[in-house]
Amino acid sequence: MSMLTVSNLSRYFGGLAAVVDMSFTVEKGEIVGLIGPNGAGKTTVFNMLSGFIPPTSGEIIYQGRRMNGLKPHQICELGVTRTFQVVQPFPDMTVLENTMIGAYVRHPNTTDAKRKALETLERVDLDAKADKLGRDLTLLELKRLEIGKALASEPDLLLLDEAAAGLKDTEIEDILTLIRQLNREGMTLLIVEHLMKVIMNLSHRIIVLDFGKMIAEGTPQEISQHPAVLEAYLGKDE
Amino acid sequence: MKTVWTQKGFLIPAGALLIAILLPIFASEYALHIAVLVLLYAYLSTAWNVLGGYAGQHSLGHSLFLGIGAYTSTFLFTKIGLTPWVGMWIGALLAGLVGWFVGYLCFRYGLKGPYFALVTIAIAEAMVSLTNNINFIGGAMGLEVKWLGNSPLLMQFESKAGYYYIALVMLVIALWLVYWLSRQRFGYHLIAVRENEDAAEALGVDTLRVKIQASILSAFLTALGGTFFAQYFTYINPRNVFGEGPSIQILLFAIVGGLGTVWGPAVGALVLVPIAELARGWLGGSFAGAHLLLYGTVMVLVMLFMPKGIIGLYESIRQRLKRGSSAPEEERTPA
Numbered sequence: 131m132s133m134l135t136v137s138n139l140s141r142y143f144g145g146l147a148a149v150v151d152m153s154f155t156v157e158k159g160e161i162v163g164l165i166g167p168n169g170a171g172k173t174t175v176f177n178m179l180s181g182f183i184p185p186t187s188g189e190i191i192y193q194g195r196r197m198n199g200l201k202p203h204q205i206c207e208l209g210v211t212r213t214f215q216v217v218q219p220f221p222d223m224t225v226l227e228n229t230m231i232g233a234y235v236r237h238p239n240t241t242d243a244k245r246k247a248l249e250t251l252e253r254v255d256l257d258a259k260a261d262k263l264g265r266d267l268t269l270l271e272l273k274r275l276e277i278g279k280a281l282a283s284e285p286d287l288l289l290l291d292e293a294a295a296g297l298k299d300t301e302i303e304d305i306l307t308l309i310r311q312l313n314r315e316g317m318t319l320l321i322v323e324h325l326m327k328v329i330m331n332l333s334h335r336i337i338v339l340d341f342g343k344m345i346a347e348g349t350p351q352e353i354s355q356h357p358a359v360l361e362a363y364l365g366k367d368e
Numbered sequence: 369m370k371t372v373w374t375q376k377g378f379l380i381p382a383g384a385l386l387i388a389i390l391l392p393i394f395a396s397e398y399a400l401h402i403a404v405l406v407l408l409y410a411y412l413s414t415a416w417n418v419l420g421g422y423a424g425q426h427s428l429g430h431s432l433f434l435g436i437g438a439y440t441s442t443f444l445f446t447k448i449g450l451t452p453w454v455g456m457w458i459g460a461l462l463a464g465l466v467g468w469f470v471g472y473l474c475f476r477y478g479l480k481g482p483y484f485a486l487v488t489i490a491i492a493e494a495m496v497s498l499t500n501n502i503n504f505i506g507g508a509m510g511l512e513v514k515w516l517g518n519s520p521l522l523m524q525f526e527s528k529a530g531y532y533y534i535a536l537v538m539l540v541i542a543l544w545l546v547y548w549l550s551r552q553r554f555g556y557h558l559i560a561v562r563e564n565e566d567a568a569e570a571l572g573v574d575t576l577r578v579k580i581q582a583s584i585l586s587a588f589l590t591a592l593g594g595t596f597f598a599q600y601f602t603y604i605n606p607r608n609v610f611g612e613g614p615s616i617q618i619l620l621f622a623i624v625g626g627l628g629t630v631w632g633p634a635v636g637a638l639v640l641v642p643i644a645e646l647a648r649g650w651l652g653g654s655f656a657g658a659h660l661l662l663y664g665t666v667m668v669l670v671m672l673f674m675p676k677g678i679i680g681l682y683e684s685i686r687q688r689l690k691r692g693s694s695a696p697e698e699e700r701t702p703a
Contacts, residue, residue, distance in 0.1 A: 180570060206572035214570070220563035222628075223556075231560045234553045235572035243553070264563075283571055 131194060133158045133287060133318055134179075134210075139188035141174055141342075148174040150342045152188070156287070161309070161319045163333030163350075165326075167362060170339040172322045173215060176291050179320075180212040181205045192287070206235060211285035215292040215322070217272040219264035219279075225251065226260040228275055232282030247282050254278040254308065270301050277308070288312070290321040294328050306331060330354065338362065381543075381631070388536055392529040400528040406641045407535035408596060412614075413621035413633030414542045415589035420619060421628035422546075422555065423582040424562025426481070429488030430618050432470075432495055433463040433587040435610035437594020439499065442511045442604060445522070452513075452523040456595035460588045467587025471580040492610055499606040510605025513598055523599045531600050538596065539634065542589060547630045558582055559628065590618075624670045626679030635678050640666070 132155035229247035441455030518526040560568040625636025647659035
C-alpha cells in the first residue's frame with residue numbers, strides 16, 4: 131500500500147478550477163517533485179494535503195486513513211508536516227521557541243521539546259542563532275527556520291513548498307544536501323519547486339501540473355523529454 | 369541546581385513582595401485603599417492578559433466575567449447567606465462556562481482582532497441591559513453586600529489590611545500561575561497562536577482549543593476578582609461591574625505595562641492606579657474631569673514612547689546594556 135494515495139482530487143474556487151481530478155501516489159522513502167508553471171495549482175494541492183482548504187471532491191488517504199476533513203494540526207499529529215512558500219515564522223519568539231512549537235508535537239514536556247529543538251537547529255545550521263527573534267532573521271535564516279520548525283515535529287512525510295526559492299546557489303546546495311540526507315534517514319518528501327535544477331536533481335519521480343490538471347508523471351529523464359511538459363513550459367511550437 | 373528564586377531576575381519581584389507584605393504596618397488607610405486598588409487591578413489585568421496578551425485575543429468586554437463573579441457571590445450571600453469564600457468559586461465556574469461559550473462562539477467561526485473585540489463588547493453590554501431588568505438581583509439598583517461586622521469567614525474586615533492581604537495573595541497566585549504557564553507547552557502555544565495562527569496550526573497546535581482554553585482560564589480568574597470587587601466596595605450595580613468602565617481599565621494596565629508578559633499588567637497597574645487616584649483626589653473637587661485629562665495625557669505619552677509597554681522598554685534597555693558590555697568579547701571571538 132502506498133504511503134499517500136490521492137484520488138480524483140479537485141478544488142474549485144467559485145467557477146475557477148484550481149485543481150482538477152488529480153490522482154497520484156507517494157511511496158514510502160520517495161522524493162516526489164510537484165512542478166508546473168505559475169498558477170498551475172501546486173500550492174492548492176499542498177493546502178488540501180495539509181488540511182488548510184477542503185477539497186471540492188476526491189479523496190486523500192494517508193497510511194490507510196482518510197484525511198479529508200481533518201484539520202491541519204491533526205494531519206501534523208499523524209505525521210504529515212508542511213512548510214510554507216512564504217515563510218511563516220513566529221516573529222516575537224526566539225528561533226529556539228519557534229522550533230520548540232514543532233518539537234512539542236512529539237514531546238509535550240518542555241525540557242524534551244527544547245532538547246529536540248536544539249538538535250534540529252543544528253541540522254539546519256541555526257544553532258548559533260537560537261536566541262535571536264524570528265523577526266530579526268535574514269531570508270536565508272528564515273528559510274532554514276521554516277524547514278527546522280517542520281523537522282522538529284518529526285514528520286514521516288514532509289511537504290516542502292519552495293524551500294529553495296530566493297536563495298543563492300551555495301545556499302541552495304546546502305538545502306539539497308539536507309533534503310537528501312533526510313531522505314536517506316527514511317523521510318518521505320513531496321516537494322514543490324520552481325527551480326528545475328533542484329527538482330530534477332532531487333526527485334525520484336515528478337508530477338507535472340498545468341492549469342490544475344496533471345499532464346505528466348515520470349522520472350526526471352522522462353519528464354524532461356515529455357512533449358506535454360515542454361509545451362506547458364515553453365509554449366506550443368506553431 | 370539553580371532554583372528560580374536564586375536567579376537574578378527574581379530579585380526585584382522578591383523585593384517587591386517583601387515591601388508589599390510589610391506595607392500595612394506603616395501605610396495610612398487612604399494609602400492602603402490605593403494599594404488595594406493597585407492589587408485588584410493588577411490581578412484583573414493579569415487575568416485578562418492570559419487571553420488578551422498571551423493568546424492575542426483582545427477582549428474588550430472582560431467586565432462580563434467580573435460581573436458574573438461579583439453578582440454570583442453577592443447574590444448567594446444576600447439571598448441564602450452563603451459565604452463569598454464559597455460563592456467566589458461558583459461564580460468562577462459559571463464565568464468559566466460563559467468563557468467557554470463566548471470563546472467557542474467566536475473562535476469556532478474564526479472571529480479575529482476587531483471582530484472578536486466587538487462581540488465581547490456587545491455581550492458585556494447585553495449583560496448590562498439584562499441585569500438592569502432582572503428584579504430579583506436588584507435590577508438597576510444593584511445589590512448591596514450587607515455589613516455584618518468584622519468577619520473574615522464572610523470576607524468582611526474592619527480595616528483595609530484584611531482586604532489588602534487577600535488581594536495580595538490573589539495577585540501572587542495569579543502571577544505565579546502565569547509565570548508557570550508561560551514556560552509550559554500551553555504557554556508557548558498561546559504565544560504561537562498570537563504570533564502566527566496558520567504556522568501554529570501547521571505545527572500541530574490545536575489553535576481553536578488553545579484559544580478556548582485561554583478564554584476559560586481568563587474568565588475564571590477574572591470572576592474570582594469580581595467577588596473580591598463586590599466585597600471590597602460592598603455595592604455592585606449593572607453599570608459598574610458589567611459596564612465598559614472596568615473592561616477598558618483592565619486592559620489599559622496590561623497595554624501600558626506590557627502585553628503578553630508576566631509582570632506587565634502588574635507594573636501597569638502599579639504605575640497608573642496611583643496616578644488616577646491621586647489625580648482624582650487633587651483635581652476631582654476643583655476641576656471636574658481634569659483628572660481624566662491628566663490620566664489620558666499619561667496614557668498617550670506611554671503609547672507614543674513605549675509602544676511595547678513599560679516591560680518592553682525595560683527589556684530593550686537591558687538588552688542594550690548587555691550588548692554594550694559583551695560587545696568587546698564578541699569582537700575577540702574569530703568569525
